[in-house]
Amino acid sequence: MGLLSDPHCRRALSRLVVRLNTPLCVLSYVAGLGWFLAMALPPLAPRTYMSENAMGSTMVEEQFPHGERALAYARDFAAQKKKAGGIPVAWLEKTMWGLGLEVYKQPFARTLPFPDESRERYMVKGTNVYGILRAPRAASTESLVLSVPCSEGTQNSQAVGLMLALAAYFRGQIYWAKDIIFLVNEHDLLGMEAWLEAYHDVNVTEMQSSGTLGRAGAIQAAVALELSSDVVTSFDVAVEGLNGQLPNLDLVNLFHAFCQKNGLLCTIQGKLQRSDWDTLPAYAHSLQTLLLMVLKQGSGRPQGDHGLFLRYHIEAITVRGINSFRQYKYDMTTVGKTLEGMFRKLNNLLERLHQSYFFYLLPSLSRFVSIGVYMPAFGFLILVLVLKISLLGGGPRPGPRGLHALDLWMQLNKCEAASAERLWDGDQGAAHAVAEEPRPGLLALVPPLLVCHAAGLALYLLPVLGQRVATQHFPVSEAEAVVLTLIAIYVAGMALPHSAHRALPGGGSDRGWMTLKLLALLYLAAQLSCAALLNFSLGFLLAATMVPAAAAVRPTGPRLVLAALLVLSTPAVTLLLGIFLHRELEERPAGLAEGWQLFLQALAEGLLQHHLYGALPFPFLALLTYPCWLLLWNVLCWK
Amino acid sequence: MAAPLVLVVLVAVTLRAALYRSSLAAFISERVEVASPLSAWKRVVEGLALLDLGVSPYSGAIFHETPLIIYLFHFLIEYAELVFMVSASGNLWSFSLVQFKKQKLLIELDKYAPDVAELIRTPMEMHYIPLKVALFYLLNPYTVMSCVAKSTCAINNTVIAFFILATIKGSAFLSAVFLALATYQSLYPVTLFAPALLYLLQRQFIPIKPKSKSFWLYTMQYAALYLCSLVVIICLSFFLLNSWDFIPSVYGFILSVPDLTPNIGLFWYFFAEMFEHFSLFFVCVFQINVFFYTIPLAVKLKEHPVFFMFVQLAIISIFKSYPTVGDVALYMAFLPVWSHLYRFLRNIFILSCVLIVCSLLFPVLWHLWIYAGSANSNFYYAITLTFNIGQILLISDYFYAFLRREYYLTHGLHLTRQDGTEAMLVLK
Numbered sequence A: 001m002g003l004l005s006d007p008h009c010r011r012a013l014s015r016l017v018v019r020l021n022t023p024l025c026v027l028s029y030v031a032g033l034g035w036f037l038a039m040a041l042p043p044l045a046p047r048t049y050m051s052e053n054a055m056g057s058t059m060v061e062e063q064f065p066h067g068e069r070a071l072a073y074a075r076d077f078a079a080q081k082k083k084a085g086g087i088p089v090a091w092l093e094k095t096m097w098g099l100g101l102e103v104y105k106q107p108f109a110r111t112l113p114f115p116d117e118s119r120e121r122y123m124v125k126g127t128n129v130y131g132i133l134r135a136p137r138a139a140s141t142e143s144l145v146l147s148v149p150c151s152e153g154t155q156n157s158q159a160v161g162l163m164l165a166l167a168a169y170f171r172g173q174i175y176w177a178k179d180i181i182f183l184v185n186e187h188d189l190l191g192m193e194a195w196l197e198a199y200h201d202v203n204v205t206e207m208q209s210s211g212t213l214g215r216a217g218a219i220q221a222a223v224a225l226e227l228s229s230d231v232v233t234s235f236d237v238a239v240e241g242l243n244g245q246l247p248n249l250d251l252v253n254l255f256h257a258f259c260q261k262n263g264l265l266c267t268i269q270g271k272l273q274r275s276d277w278d279t280l281p282a283y284a285h286s287l288q289t290l291l292l293m294v295l296k297q298g299s300g301r302p303q304g305d306h307g308l309f310l311r312y313h314i315e316a317i318t319v320r321g322i323n324s325f326r327q328y329k330y331d332m333t334t335v336g337k338t339l340e341g342m343f344r345k346l347n348n349l350l351e352r353l354h355q356s357y358f359f360y361l362l363p364s365l366s367r368f369v370s371i372g373v374y375m376p377a378f379g380f381l382i383l384v385l386v387l388k389i390s391l392l393g394g395g396p397r398p399g400p401r402g403l404h405a406l407d408l409w410m411q412l413n414k415c416e417a418a419s420a421e422r423l424w425d426g427d428q429g430a431a432h433a434v435a436e437e438p439r440p441g442l443l444a445l446v447p448p449l450l451v452c453h454a455a456g457l458a459l460y461l462l463p464v465l466g467q468r469v470a471t472q473h474f475p476v477s478e479a480e481a482v483v484l485t486l487i488a489i490y491v492a493g494m495a496l497p498h499s500a501h502r503a504l505p506g507g508g509s510d511r512g513w514m515t516l517k518l519l520a521l522l523y524l525a526a527q528l529s530c531a532a533l534l535n536f537s538l539g540f541l542l543a544a545t546m547v548p549a550a551a552a553v554r555p556t557g558p559r560l561v562l563a564a565l566l567v568l569s570t571p572a573v574t575l576l577l578g579i580f581l582h583r584e585l586e587e588r589p590a591g592l593a594e595g596w597q598l599f600l601q602a603l604a605e606g607l608l609q610h611h612l613y614g615a616l617p618f619p620f621l622a623l624l625t626y627p628c629w630l631l632l633w634n635v636l637c638w639k
Numbered sequence B: 001m002a003a004p005l006v007l008v009v010l011v012a013v014t015l016r017a018a019l020y021r022s023s024l025a026a027f028i029s030e031r032v033e034v035a036s037p038l039s040a041w042k043r044v045v046e047g048l049a050l051l052d053l054g055v056s057p058y059s060g061a062i063f064h065e066t067p068l069i070i071y072l073f074h075f076l077i078e079y080a081e082l083v084f085m086v087s088a089s090g091n092l093w094s095f096s097l098v099q100f101k102k103q104k105l106l107i108e109l110d111k112y113a114p115d116v117a118e119l120i121r122t123p124m125e126m127h128y129i130p131l132k133v134a135l136f137y138l139l140n141p142y143t144v145m146s147c148v149a150k151s152t153c154a155i156n157n158t159v160i161a162f163f164i165l166a167t168i169k170g171s172a173f174l175s176a177v178f179l180a181l182a183t184y185q186s187l188y189p190v191t192l193f194a195p196a197l198l199y200l201l202q203r204q205f206i207p208i209k210p211k212s213k214s215f216w217l218y219t220m221q222y223a224a225l226y227l228c229s230l231v232v233i234i235c236l237s238f239f240l241l242n243s244w245d246f247i248p249s250v251y252g253f254i255l256s257v258p259d260l261t262p263n264i265g266l267f268w269y270f271f272a273e274m275f276e277h278f279s280l281f282f283v284c285v286f287q288i289n290v291f292f293y294t295i296p297l298a299v300k301l302k303e304h305p306v307f308f309m310f311v312q313l314a315i316i317s318i319f320k321s322y323p324t325v326g327d328v329a330l331y332m333a334f335l336p337v338w339s340h341l342y343r344f345l346r347n348i349f350i351l352s353c354v355l356i357v358c359s360l361l362f363p364v365l366w367h368l369w370i371y372a373g374s375a376n377s378n379f380y381y382a383i384t385l386t387f388n389i390g391q392i393l394l395i396s397d398y399f400y401a402f403l404r405r406e407y408y409l410t411h412g413l414h415l416t417r418q419d420g421t422e423a424m425l426v427l428k
Helices: A007-019 A021-038 A067-084 A089-099 A157-171 A188-199 A249-261 A280-299 A305-312 A332-347 A371-394 A408-412 A414-423 A425-431 A442-465 A467-473 A478-494 A510-534 A536-552 A559-568 A571-585 A592-613 A617-636 B002-021 B024-030 B041-052 B067-097 B103-107 B114-119 B123-138 B141-148 B153-168 B172-186 B188-203 B213-241 B246-256 B267-273 B276-292 B294-300 B305-319 B325-332 B335-344 B348-371 B377-411
Strands: A102-116 A121-133 A142-150 A179-186 A218-226 A234-238 A265-268 A315-322 A360-364 A367-370
Touching (some): A021 A536, A067 A332, A089 A157, A142 A188, A142 A305, A157 A179, A218 A305, A218 A332, A280 A571, A536 A571, A559 A617, B002 B024, B123 B335, B153 B188, B153 B305, B172 B213, B188 B213, B305 B325, B335 B377, B348 B377
Parallel strands (some): A142 A179, A142 A218, A234 A265
Antiparallel strands (some): A121 A179
C-alpha cells in the first residue's frame, strides 16, 4: 500500500519505468523465453510420482496368457473387414456375444460442413460396436473404457484382436468392481464423438445417432489403443486432447510404471527418454520433446481418440504400439499384460483421478513441469505489455520530439489536463506545458474497432457460408474454396480502410494512435491471459510471437521494419512457422512446397475441428486475436 | 437533457429485450456471479410453485426471498421481464432526478482559499451528471447481465435508488419508508440510516451536536418513522403468509451464511474450508465488516453525507454475504458523480484494468474448475480475492481523493512548506 499511496515511492517507480522502459521490456521478454528454455532442465522439471494411493501402493500380478488368441482374432477381423468393406458389425457382435459381453451397436451419421480432403469424407455414415463386461463385484455405477478405432485398410486389426482377447480373459476374472466397456469406433474421432454424445445423452454438435443405448455407469478412465503390427518395439503415449486439455498426470504415470515393469520401451512425442540428464545433448533432447508437446497442445487438436473423453471429465490417454527397426520386439502377451495391469489398477480406484496435476508439460515421460513453474515464463512475456501499457498510460516520455504520452484518463478530462499534472503527484515532472493538440476523443477509436471486429467476424463466418458461391465462380473444389476464402479474407483485412479515423476531427493525432495502441495492448494482454489459462501452449506461442511486435509498433520511425515485424507476428505466420518447426523437431524437415500444403491442410483441419468437435482455437484466433492484430496494424497505418 | 435520456433508455431496453430473446439469457442466469442463492430467478419460480400448491414457500430450503417479492411476482409472473425492465428504468428515473446538489459549496464559498476556483464544479458539469449516471447504470454490462438473469437484485437496487431520491429531495417520511423496504429486502441497507440522517439534518440546517436538543429530536423522529415502517412491513408479511417462517429463512440465511455456493464474495471459500465449530465466531467477524465502518465514516464524513452513502453502498456490496455483480453495478453508477475527483485519483487506471481482467477471468476459471475439471476452487477464489481487493482499493482511492480535495479547498491549491518549497500531501 505504501507503494501505491506514497508519492515519493510512486514517483521513483514511475521514473524507473519510464526511463528504463525499453531495456526493461527487452529484459522481461528475454527472461520469459529464457525461463521457457530452462524448463527442460532437471531443477525446474522434477521427477513424476504417483499421487493416487489406490494405484500407488497396491501390487497386481498380470497373468494375461492369450497372445496367440489375440493374433488369431486380428486375422479373423481383418478378413471379415475386407469382406464387409467396412466395420464387420455382425461378426463383432457375434464374437463379443460369444465372449459373454452385453453387445450394442450405435449407427451414426454426420454431414461435414465441407469435404475433408485429407481423409476423403463428406457425408459420413458409420457404426460403433461395443460390449459391456458387467462387474461381478459392484452395481454398474462406474466403468472403464478400452476403445479401438476401426480405421481404413488393414490398420489397427491387431488392436481389435488384442481387445477381444483381453475381453475374453477379463471375463473370467472375479475381481472387477467397475464395468469395462470394449468399444470399436468407426471413422475415428467422429465415431468417438457420436458415441460419447449418445452415452451422456447430450447433443452438442450436429451429430445424428440413435438414442437409446446400453450404459455402464459413470466412466472413470479410458484408454484408446492403436496397434498395427504383430510385435511391437515400443509404445508411444499421446496425452493432448481437444483444446489442449490434458488428462490427470497419474494416468500417464500409470502407463509409464507398467511399461517399466514389463520392460517395454515407452516414448512420448515419439522421443525415447535418455538415461543421462546433465549433458548438453540430453538437454537438447528434452527441450525438443517439450517443444513438440507445446506445439501439439497449442494446436488444440486431439492427438488421438482419447482427446474427446477429456471434455466429459474422463481421464484418457491414447497408447500407440510402434514397430520400428529395433532389435528387441515384444509379443502380444507382454502388451496385453501391460494393459491388464493398467486396468486392474484403475479398477482399484476409489474416486476419480484427481490427486495429481492437470496442468503440466512433459519434457520426458519421467519428468514434468507443473503450472507454478511454467506460468512465470508466460508472466514475463505479459509483463512486457504491462510495462508498455504503464508507459502509455502512466507517465511522460521524453521522446525525440518532446512527445507526451499522457495518461488516458487525463486525456478524457480535458478541462483538467493542464493543472492535473501538477496535482497528480505521480508525475510532477510533467508539469511543463503540454503541447496543445486537437483532442481526438473516443470517437476516433470507433471506426478502427468496428472495422477490425467486422473483419474478424467475416473471417469466422464467410469461408463456410460462401463455399457454394466460390465454387460456382472459380474452378476450385469446395474444400479448396473454404481455405482460399479464409486466406483471402485474412490478407484483405490488412488492406481495409484503416485510415477512416482521419475523416474525423482530431483523427491522425499522436494522442489518437497512443490511445488506440493502449487499447490494443490491453486487449491483447487480457485475451492472452485468458487463453494461457485455458491452453497454456497456445497463449505462450501467441505471446512469444505477438508481444515484441505489439510493444514496438508505432506510426513513426522505421515503418517498413515495423511492418515486416508485424506481418511476421500475425497468427497465420505463427501457424506456418509452427508447422515447419514441428516437422523439424520430428526429424523429417518439410520443404517449402510441402510446408505450404501442410499449412493449407492445417487451416481446413482447424475449421473442421471447430465445426465437428467444437475446438476453440479457430474462433479464438478469428474473433479475438486477428482483430487485435488488425488494431496494431491500424496503429502502424495511423498517419 | 430529456432527449439523450430517452435515447439511453431506448438503447438499454432494446439491448435487454434482445438478450431476453437470445440463447444467452439461459447461460447468463446460470452464472454464479450474476445470481446468488438469495436473488436467483429459479428460486423465485420454485417459491411461486410452492405458494400455488398451498405450501409455505419457505418449507423447502430453496427459496430465500421476502414474502412481498413473492406476492409481487405472484400477480406479475407473466410480466416478469417487464418488471425487471421497469425496475431498471425506475432506477434510471430516480437517478436522473437526483441532482446531487451541493448547496454547501455555495454557502461556504467565501471560506475557501482564493485559488481553488478550478476545483469547484460549474453548473454545466453538474447538469450532465444525471445523464452520465444513467449511462453508467443502464449500459453497465453488470446491470445488463443482472437484469437479463432476472436477478431480484435489480429490485433491491430500485428500492435503494428510490430511497436515495427521497432522501436527497428531503422527504424524511418517504426516505424512512424506502429505507425500511430496502432493509426488509436485504438487511444490510440498515447501515444507510446514518448517511440519510446526516443528509436530512444538514438539509434542515440542524447542527450535529450531541448537546443540541433539536438534533436529538430530529434523530428520534426519523428513527421512529423508520422503525414504524419496518414493523408495518414485517407485520404485513406475517399476515400475507400467516407465519414467521420468513424471518429465519431470509434474515437467518443472510446472517449465518449456510449456502456456500461460490460467488464473487469473500465468504464461501473460508467457510467451506473451516471446521464447523469455529464457523460461528468467524461468521460474526465477517459480518461485522459491513457494519463496523459506518461509525468512523460517519464521524469523518459528517459534512458529506452523499459521499458517505456512496462509500457505504460500496462496503455493503463488497462485504455482504451473497454479493452479485448487480450490487457492484449499483455503487458503480455513482462514480460519475465524483468525476471531479478524477484528478486526485492515483490508481484508477490500474484498478479499472484489474476489475475488467478479473471479470473476464471469472468465467474462464469457472469453466476450468467445473467443466474441464482441471482447475479447482483455489483458482476461482484467487480471482474473487483479486476482484474484491481491486474494489477495496478503488473505494479507498476515491475516499482519499475526496479528503485531499477537501483539504485543497480549504488550504489552497499551492501548498508551501515552511521553507517556501512546494509541498505535497502524503497519506501516512
